[in-house]
């Protein structure tokens with residue numbers, strides 16, 4: 001086999017093999033630059049690919065998997081690739097499949113959490129868990145921690161479940177179990193925290209449940225405690241690849257180390273040594289944004305120490321964005337100290353300047369974004385699906401949502417109150433979870449009296465007393481409710497009816513019934529559907545829709561033969577395992593924020609996507625609106641006086657800017673009243689870090705402060721009877737505002753200007769007209785005011801006089 005691309009020093013990689021099916025070598029290397037190819041073809045020593053945003057790290061990782069399978073004949077089952085979200089995993093799998101075919105399906109491409117669940121489902125007995133363990137998410141954790149606080153009689157003003165959980169999470173990310181925490185407690189407060197951790201962990205175990213952080217910690221413990229188990233996985237995974245390595249925490253690092261290090265510390269010398277897997281990690285220290293979740297930037301900075309004989313490859317060409325966007329990103333991140341300087345460059349050309357807008361308040365900002373999207377769509381410059389709006393905190397989405405609802409712009413919020421967090425969805429899932437794992441007390445108690453069936457708190461207390469007395473789990477006590485001391489007869493019959501229903505449903509699960517079928521039976525048999533149907537609360541209508549959606553999700557899952565994530569690839573290959581209810585629950589438990597991004601449908605205009613900056617990592621969009629650029633919002637108020645936190649916020653800004661391919665908008669509001677009282681925020685310091693010549697300010701604070709709101713967009717035009725850019729939209733509210741602005745400041749006579757004319761502006765002073773656009777009321781002049789910069793002014797309002 002020959003290659004048309006000469007790659008000095010790398011020819012030896014080409015196998016001298018007979019012809020075979022599959023993609024050609026050239027196809028696998030096509031569309032890659034030299035260092036990217038080197039990374040794809042690298043053999044042996046651990047490999048670190050460090051590179052700025054959009055330089056093709058994820059592309060390289062994907063191609064390398066295809067290369068391993070196709071050129072190096074790696075068995076797909078021997079590949080473990082870690083991505084940051086399930087969505088990214090699915091995309092990566094799909095791309096590899098496109099390249100090398102269906103056999104790629106059995107690779108493990110998943111998040112850390114999913115990979116650990118798969119391992120734990122097989123090995124959980126060694127840790128004393130049953131394989132049907134539940135996975136507790138944030139809401140479950142909170143409920144459980146609240147119970148713990150009650151158990152320990154903690155003062156709720158001093159010890160809040162959220163704070164305790166945060167502390168516990170940090171301990172787990174550092175692989176510290178309750179004993180470690182107790183041993184090291186240095187004062188009363190820490191002792192109490194450690195006691196809460198101990199009880200919390202005991203209760204999790206009783207419920208046969210693990211929380212998110214446990215998944216990783218337990219897997220590391222498993223591999224450390226049972227060398228033979230570790231060797232099994234070391235033998236199995238010959239290739240380990242990790243995307244977004246800069247955001248791994250200590251526990252995740254330890255996991256990789258167990259699987260790939262030359263010398264995991266406790267290897268018994270008598271055991272047969274397994275050659276370490278080939279490891280490739282890719283990442284960008286400038287994009288490390290999860291320190292608050294324990295991510296440790298040192299993991300990437302110290303890679304070469306942690307894995308001696310490691311090789312590094314640097315990528316510098318960016319293929320995502322225009323040079324203007326990259327210059328902005330480089331300038332901002334350049335303000336962080338102690339980083340490795342790297343310059344991103346692009347061949348995409350300068351492209352459009354960044355558009356800036358200073359809004360009166362957050363409504364005005366949202367209106368600006370909405371109208372700008374209309375304009376882009378009307379001019380066919382973008383489809384709604386090309387557009388993303390980023391903000392620092394979830395709560396900021398509401399104003400955008402309100403404007404979009406009013407204008408009829410379809411949108412999607414990623415994160416926020418997510419589908420799986422809605423009450424009815426959680427109720428339905430709680431039913432399913434307790435059917436699979438009756439020891440799961442949190443789920444069982446959640447649905448015991450939902451819908452209301454006459455099992456009140458008193459009855460629950462009686463049953464709990466029985467459970468405590470006889471040291472049995474709550475579910476067993478329910479089944480023996482007749483022994484419960486003091487239980488009213490009416491409650492007893494309600495409990496017995498409940499138990500009978502659950503047993504009937506459990507027999508469906510035992511018979512291997514599909515998830516969607518079980519779910520429909522649950523909703524019908526439990527009376528849940530009837531209670532919603534009979535309600536006259538308008539919200540219950542939506543709840544029914546959401547449940548219908550959940551059944552659809554379950555059906556889709558049940559019909560996907562490869563859906564069972566806990567199924568062993570080899571079993572799937574052999575067609576032995578069909579996805580069951582437990583697999584479905586697992587999939588649902590692991591859905592990450594970004595998994596809700598709508599899939600690309602080429603015929604679809606798509607919907608505008610709203611998300612926090614954190615969720616935007618790894619993604620790209622042709623058009624990006626970076627909003628809320630105010631000190632105290634972004635950077636977050638918490639970070640203002642704290643250098644490391646401020647640097648993390650700056651990395652977040654870098655992530656935000658580098659998501660944009662062609663157009664970037666930046667905006668801020670002078671007044672923001674999102675948290676009750678209106679607050680006046682100064683512009684974000686990150687704005688000052690942008691080179692001035694990159695930004696075209698549509699509206700600045702000076703103009704805003706002095707002249708009300710000179711409106712350059714469609715709404716003012718509509719009011720004045722000019723053709724509207726988005727006639728189908730209802731702009732009444734914006735028009736009213738424009739009216740008010742006009743009343744506040746009567747329009748002036750429009751001076752007739754030409755490029756080169758000298759003008760005098762009331763506050764900017766002398767200037768020279770450099771460009772003109774629009775006519776009559778919409779005439780806009782770009783005027784160079786020397787040290788004040790070039791301003792774009794709507795002449796109808798601007799106080800300029802021709803000299």
Ligand SMILES: Nc1ncnc2c1ncn2[C@@H]1O[C@H](COP(=O)(O)OP(=O)(O)OP(=O)(O)O)[C@@H](O)[C@H]1O
Pocket residue numbers: 031032033036051052053054055056057058059060284287318319320617618619620
């Ligand atoms: N050699 C190349 N030629 C053309 N396009 C490329 C090349 N390498 C990468 N790309 C494209 O550039 C874009 C960015 O690539 P990718 O997402 O892999 O970058 P990344 O380094 O993972 O970015 P991030 O740091 O944001 O995760 C993608 O659209 C990708 O398809």
Ligand SMILES: [Mg+2]
Pocket residue numbers: 057058059243618
């Ligand atoms: Mg990437």
